[in-house]
Amino acid sequence: MSDLKSARGQSVRLKDVAMVFDGFTAVQSTDLTIEAGEFFSILGPSGCGKTTLLRIVSGFQAATSGAVEIGGRPVDHLAANRRPTAMIFQNLALFPLMSVWENIAFGLAARGIGKREQRTRAEELLALVALEGQADKRPAQLSGGQRQRVAVARALAVEPSVLCLDEPLSALDLKLRQHMRAELRAIQKRTGVTFIYITHDQGEALSMSDRLAVMNAGRIEQVGAASDIYDRPATPFVASFVGEQNVFRGRVAEVRDNMAYVEGIEGRFLGRNVSGLKTGDAAMLLVRPERTGLVNGGPAPGNLIEARIERRELEGPYLNIVARGRGERSIVLHLANDGRVVDTNGSARIGFACEDALVMADDAEALSAAQVDD
Template sequence: MDVMVELRAVTKRFGAFHAVSEVDLQIRAGEFITLLGPSGCGKTTLLRMISGFETPSSGAVLLEGKDVTHEPPYRRDVNQVFQSYALFPHMTVQENIGFGLRMKKVPRAEIDERVRAAVAMVSLGGMEQRKPSQLSGGQRQRVALARAIVCRPKVLLLDEPLSALDAKLRHAMQVELKELQKKLGITFVFVTHDQEEALTMSDRIAVINKGRIEQLGDASQIYHRPKTTFVASFIGQANILRATVLSRSGERARVQLDGGLELLVNAEHLAGGTGSTLVSIRPEKIALRKEPQGAPENRFEARVEDELFKGATDQLRLRTDAGLVLTAVVANESSGQAALHVGDRVFCHLHPDDIVIVHEG
């Protein structure tokens, strides 16, 4: 697939502070990629360097193979949707959407036609003459999107555009945004700190920490095969446990956790043969039964020490006889899962692929 945006060893310094450090990234034409990370990690700075609102301290930004590192924003075939929407309050919906086209001196008839198409695409029909103050948050967000796509950019940059919406509307807009991106075929570069948003919408996710990309992959890779403790902990919940690698055979390794429990694990990210390491276990991957079932490999006993009702699921704190503490998540009293309560003894089973060796990060 063709590369639409490329960052080559991009670094951005503000005085002595490194906001972005030596980032290499290729963004494919027509993909929805998300830059995900906590506040202050450098994701918005990366976006601003792609748009031209910031210039890298070193490195290069390329669009379709052309070096645009020092080109101003108006010379780049990109557009941006801001967190605040940045609509003109004195203009109508129609005028806001057509603003960029008027600045480019596009003929009036073509402006009208393209604005009508953009209005229909974001479901704002009948609202063309309203002012931003007469619109809901979701409607203002649609106007900002329409204003960006009406200019037909090759890359659309979105800086946390859903953060001001309530939870229900935000979920609805996630679906709409993804469908819109598929329909348009435009490359979307989306910035968020919301893990669920990233997992739901993205073709690929770049997890950013302290100005560097910790891991790049699709949602399944990022969630099920985290490479570092940061990725494992930032994306959902994870039990991070210290372990000693006893042996390795192919993509499997045998480790011993603190307290003596031995487990067979996924060794995909294991660099060496043996020694000290860390493993990540997602809480929902711990299968719990009141009676032992299946092979004894990766099976151990524990006691339910605490229970937290979360609606569709229960979150349990488990403690083994050796003192190992784990968090597990189970379906709340479903037909396939017996009710578990504080004080119950349970048998825990883990598949080796669900125990992933991770690096400190």
């Protein structure tokens, strides 16, 4: 175990890294620093370049241009097996005919470490991933979550400073995935190894990471802590890809201090003018379903919509309401399930605070990349 503890994480720096495949730019020029010992996630839709970026860090892919430094040292000239990195691949495969401990020790054999020592190290790693006593099983005799932990142990066996994980939980069911989030986070904390974690599951990225990068079409659009990304999204894509949004499109009717009125078919709403739009600009106003409520008497919030409730869906602790105002697009509300009765087909006043609404440049392309219905 002493060896593991000394296997400290190292920083990773990408300088102007880009990847072009036969004229197709998979990764646009990227500058990024990941701190030593950080749990850093890369979140983005399928095909946005996440795996390519990770392969460049771990040396399985040479970048078209730019440079990679690990622990402050250039590694571009080093092959994957000479870098202080290990990678867990998107379609991880354990060796089915080898026992669990032999799977873990696989990388140690290649380093000329003797059988006895291999077994000892494998046992230590099994303890680290809470799988004591499973050394002699075959992978097929383990659950999906246990197999993932064996894969993590195998990757940690070679004492990497940086562990690259490419969607390691995607094959697991929801409950197990949520459990494994906590496990992986604990393993990362215990070892101090830098984790670079790829996912297209936002819950995973938001809950596990010290910081995350949100990627779209080969470009990192924002890097920050979960709260920065969720509450202060920098671009229309980040705003609509991470979490859900109600989107009201229109034009800026008036700008007042840091706020702007957006006027469209649904009405005239006031929100935070985060991108500094001017009167007349094509705009969209975004407000999250959980920041949108039903107004029954009491002080009215800044923005109101007269709407008709079309559907209600009970999702355990939440009550989701789908309503429609004057526009084509439905308006979604996520309310805490406090036992209230909400009539469908009734009319309702929907309200949201101006502070909770973001005004951004109208960007149909970003909405469609984030798969928001238009």
